[in-house]
Amino acid sequence: MAERDVEVSFKKDTVSKLLSSFFKEDKTKLSGDATLLMAEMLKVFVQEAAVRSQKQAESEDCDQVEIEHFEKILPQLLLDF
């Protein structure tokens, strides 16, 4: 009985509260669709960070992905986003 992996993603509610907490003005709101798209963006951001860190660990012949690997790919990640 093969089960499909449940898609991991950011909850719409979390994304909404998260982004709203950083808005400078109280009147700024987030549309429903914009929230869903931002959830996708964040997921892509995390996946990029993770995959790039993983590749860095691989290139250094390490068994585990450590914080140093993430730190090395971080500058380029931020520039790409």
Next chain:
Amino acid sequence: MSVDTEETHQRLKAAVHYTVGRLCQKIGEDHRRQFSRQAIAAIAETTFRQCDIFAKDLEAFARHAKRSTVSVDDVKLVARRSTALSIYIQNKSEELTQEHLGLKKKTTGKRKSIETEKSRE
């Protein structure tokens, strides 16, 4: 007021950390390489801080368009730096539009069948 914000941020950070952990776990499984707890925490912290940048940009774009509600167009602008990302977000946006249209069609379909039944009576 600042204490409330601090608490909210702590809760949100925890929520982000949880999802980041699960995403890293999946990628770790796919590539047979586990992520250290420190690495996951660092990715989560960076994601949280990146949200600040995204939020400020979104707010600025909406305000520039003289809107107070951040829309899909603003999100597309935030994704402008990478072509691949832009295309991905564009596709997701179209998916959402299709879903909305799909839901509308379903409701219209139901109404039609009810009307047909009534006319038969």
